[in-house]
Amino acid sequence: MADVREAEEPVDESELAIEGAxxxxxxxxxxxxQKVRGQMQLLLDAARIQQRPADHILLSGPPGLGKTTLAMIVAYESGRPLRLSSGPAIQHAxxxxxxxxxxxxxxxxxxxxVHRMARSAEEMLYLAMEDFRIDIMVGKGAGATSIPLDLSPFTLVGATTRSGLLPNPLRDRFGFTAHLEYYEPEELERVIERSAVMLGVSVPPAARAEIARRSRGTPRIANRLLRRVRDYLVVHGRTGADIAAVDxxxxxxDVDRIGLDRLDRAVLDALVRRFRGGPVGLSTLAVAVGEEPDTIESVxxxxxxxxxxxxxxxxxxIAMPEAYAHLGVPAADSVLGFDDL
Known part of the structure; x- marks a missing residue:
């Protein structure tokens, strides 16, 4: 069964092209x-007036809220080229x-x-961000020498879903740090409205509200759900969506009325029924639903x-009372009662 969610799974080129568009x-x-946009606009305008690269920017927050998009906007509005990389790809200095x-x-x-870079690379990045210079070590042991290499001035935009894992020396070298928040339903409706026009799909307000309600406060998920609705309309020979089509x-x-999908419900079901509401360890819960602990913890x-x-x-x-109500299961005494929290 397919899950429409944030996960590390292969995406075909057509999907990537649509996401980019x-x-x-x-x-x-x-x-x-809105607040982050205003802060970034000031940062970019000041850099443009002073004819210098913008300060380094750190974007933190959950997946799918627009960190990569904002990095692309920084390059576009600065009139500069953009180079893309990732922390896991930088494992050596x-x-x-x-x-x-x-x-x-x-x-x-x-x-x-950026929090997943190798430690040796992080330490090299300190000097690069501050002085636009790196030191290259040549040789080994007592005969090793350090050769300084000057770099062209650049703007680093780092993105992280776990800012607490960034070492303080690296975090302090960013001139601007922004934390992206989950979207309100009204904001997601505007995202869906814009995307629907670009996809050539008619989505009236009631249908937009229903998609937004199931999008977990995340624009990327909203756009993916919209594309699935669009596919449904294409297959059934329709040009416009209504509540029935969205449903x-x-x-x-398997995306329910509040955005839970198969894996979400499997986790809740195991927690409520198999473990009597908990408490239960993350690894045990992951084994019970056949997933990796990292997936449960991060997704x-x-x-x-x-x-x-x-x-x-x-x-x-532990399962909270709302989980029992959503699954339609009578609340039972758990190993750790709610009053013990």
């Missing part, structure tokens, strides 16, 4: 994150040195999952905690 190209087109030395003056370097399309993909758990269905305690995960 739906991305806004400027801060004026970007929906939501030499990888970073090769990347930095190839940058052109003023280029914007985007490093996704039929998203029910097919499923944040949303369940945010909507009040799951609680985290020193003794493990």
């Amino acid at each position: 739906l991305r806004p190209m400027s801060l004026a087109e970007f929906v939501g994150q 030499g990888d970073l040195a090769a990347l930095l030395s190839s940058l052109t003056p003023g280029e914007v370097l985007f490093i996704d999952e 039929a399309a998203l029910d097919l993909y 499923v758990e944040p949303y369940l905690v945010r909507i009040g269905f799951m609680g985290r305690t020193p003794r493990g995960r």
Whole structure:
């Protein structure tokens, strides 16, 4: 069964092309994150007036809220080229040195999952961000020498879903740090409205509201659900969506009325029925549903905690009363009662 969710899964080129086409190209087109947009606009305007590269930018927050899009906007509004990389791809200082030395003056370097860079690369990045210089070690042992290499001035845009894992020296070298928040339903409706026009689909307000309600506060998920609704309309020879079409399309993909999908419900079901509401350890819960602990912790758990269905305690995960109500299961005494929280 397919899950419409944030996960590390293969995406075909047509899907990537559509996702790219739906991305806004400027801060004026970007929906939501009003405070961050205002701060970034000031940062970019000041850099343009002073004819210098913009300060380094750190974007943190859950997946799918627009960090990569904002990095692209920084490059577009600065009139500079954009270089894309990721923390897992930079596992040696030499990888970073090769990347930095190839940058052109003023280029914007985007490093996704910057918290997953190798420690040796992080330490090299400190000097590069501050002085636009790196030291290359030549030789080994007592005969090793350090050769300084000057870099072209650049703007680093780092993105992270776990800012707490960034070392303080690296975090302090960013001139501007922004935390992206989950979207309100009204903001998601505006995202869906814009995307529907670009996809050539008629989605009236009631249908937009229904898609937004199931989108977990995340624009990327909203756009993916919209594309599934569009597919349903194409297959059934329709040009416009209504509530019935949205329900039929998203029910097919196991996305329920509040955005929970198959894996979310499997986790809740195991927690409520198999473990009597908990507490239960993350690894045990992952084994019970046949998933990796990292997937449960980074993909499923944040949303369940945010909507009040799951609680985290020193003794493990527990099901909250709202989870019992959603599953239609009478609340039972758990190993750790709600009054003990």
